Amino acid sequence: MWNSITDGHGAVTARPTWLEARAIAASAGAGAMLPPEPVALDRAVGRRLVDDLVTPIDLPHFASAAMDGWFVVGDGPWRVVTAGATAPAGGQAWPIVTGAPVPDAPEPGLPIAVLRSESGVVEDGLLRSTVAAEPRPDHHIRRPATEAGRGELLIAAGTLLNPAHVALAAATGADELTVQAVPSVALVFTGDEVVTEGVPPTGRVRDSFGVQFPALVRMLGGRVTGAVRVPDHHDETVAALRDSRADVVITTGGTGGSSADHVRAALLALDAHLLVDGVAMRPGGPTRIARLPDGRLVVALPGNPLAAMVAAITLVEPLLAGLAGREPVPTRVVRGTDVEGRAGTTVLAPYTDVGGRAVVAAWRGAAMLRGLAGATGLLVVPHEGEPLSLPLPWPISTGSPVEI
Template identity: 40%
Template sequence: MADSAQPMHWAEARETAWAAGFAARPVAAELPFDQAAGSALAAPLTAASDLPAFPTSAVDGWAVAGPGPWRPGGAVLAGQVPGPITPGRAVKIATGAQVPAGTEGLIRLEHTETGTDGSVTGPAEREWRETGEEARRGEELLPAGTPVTPPVIGLAASAGHVTLPAHPRPAARVVVFGDELLTGGVSRDGRVRDSLGPMVPHLLTAAGAAAGPSLGPVEDTLEAHVAALRSALSEADLVCTTGGTMVGPVDHLHPALAEIGAEYVLNTVAVRPGFPMLLARTEDGRFIAGLPGNPQSAVIAVVTLVAPLLAGLRGLPLPPLGATRLAEDVPGRGAFTHLALVDAAGRRLGHHGSAMLRGLAGAAGFAVIAPNATGSAGEAIGLATVPGVSAGFGGTA
């Protein structure tokens, strides 16, 4: 396996993981809206018809023709095709309904006055959307590369589409390594409860993958590691492993990667916590992300490598950093980037050790302290957010 002699800088690692995913993004397809959501448009979105396709009332009121007062007669609701109206007549009309031919103005219902003879009067205005006012058939609405958000789906539907050209969600699985892990109950007898198996699939889903249930815990032998990787890779585009990223007596990930013929995209990142993370690729183009076993370090690996990789695989740009303003000084970690847990007010959180999740559960994200630097109170600084967690959320220390 190819290897790197030095840990990769944190910012470079994010970009490298994203570029690897973007280069390997699958062929785009016409996907139903629910499958395209969270991807990027693989081709421009164009209008399949004029938008609107016919003149559409913007108000509830009366459609009138000729000079008033007008004699009421009939009504047109949304979904109906009205006949024309003649001068001197008024037709009640609902918002969204097709405007009858011959209409010269619309009177808002709240502005309408009714005479003793039943006639209606009021200010008649052109309060309707003209055919093609928003877009003409064939017009480009959005360029390729636009993220498929709920409003984009709404626009596509209104423009006549039932699918969108997009890159499908990568299938992902989590493989949990470690004889010491329990899948139920409380930690006991030298064994600890697994937190990553239940958590990481939800992080992957939030980052744009189709994540299945976790596999494991896997026995601490090379043979078991190789078998688990091959099983997961048979059904996934991305496999995230937890633990075993170092070179201790029961850390079998590196030899297992060699056994299956995977090549490193990167191996270790100059970040604290989370240094011993890795990204590898198999000969058939599937990815393996090695997450450290400490829970917070594993989440940092997801933020650093997995979320950018998944964005690339779906044709999206590198996820941008958010921003925060530090409420207090935050130390650096020498030549390494320091990712420091902070809340929404920029306060550093307690319980921020790499093996802890209590601080993370109340965090807005990680303040990014650059190598060979410190963070100062009042300083505006980058914020690395966790998939599925709003940057506006934050607890207290």
């Protein structure tokens, strides 16, 4: 059920639950989904593959030596000859290096192999093996299609590409891969009280957004293309929103209802459509999601650090996922927690796993980051129903999975 609230102008607006706001964010992104794009292999790592990669050739596509040594035909000892266009005759050998093509046997049924450099010795032009078990037929020869045959699926669509994936793609002859788009994000940081270095004096606060949001946005599936800081001033806030060139604009601060908060009014001045005008969640209730007339999406986050982080992790991520054409990070039901929701409000809190139980951090006030810094995940506790868990977008170095 949606909650009714009154805005600063006396109009009654609907405030969705956290689950509803998350669904709206995902839908807004999906409605403006960006097209996939082809990228060169060296830019594909960390991107999500759109189409299955099927190899058009055998891997390997020709027989080759797996070791430096000699290509030998038949039984030894072997007379060493100069490599030519055709295989040596039985009882002959030629020097070979790793990766060099290996010819077919000169006669059907005649064994061929590669004898390793360290397993042979040449005296008076005659090669002898120094290891009794070497070589066996086909020893140290890489045969075609031993890794994959032509037409075989190598990388499934939807895979998050790693360096080994792109190297494998290169082996098939690919020069580029089609990957999901990465939405561009512009950051707008508001606030007269913010300082960007050193210890802030009384009445001022240290910037906690500029140092982390570029990395956070990347972890959530976007790429930051610009960032500006604006004072608590209506016209400058309007200009920053108007002039930010990106698929998504994320603002921090200025979402409340005081005389110093201008983001909502700036959005309305730009004829933005408010998709989410506050959320029934704590912390992060003043979060807003809007669409500007030119199609850009805006996520306005609160100014308190934990509130902004919680809102970004839980609401920005599904919006970016929709734009990229992927599914949002799924929630999971959590067992083993005594935290209760509040009437009409979803409580979000960083937690750690202790013996299979979700223990909420002691430091979970809207302005506190200490609890989140050491958390296992985010606990989502609706006013009714089962608690849920969302993973954090960064690796967790301690703790074990919560019992689910």
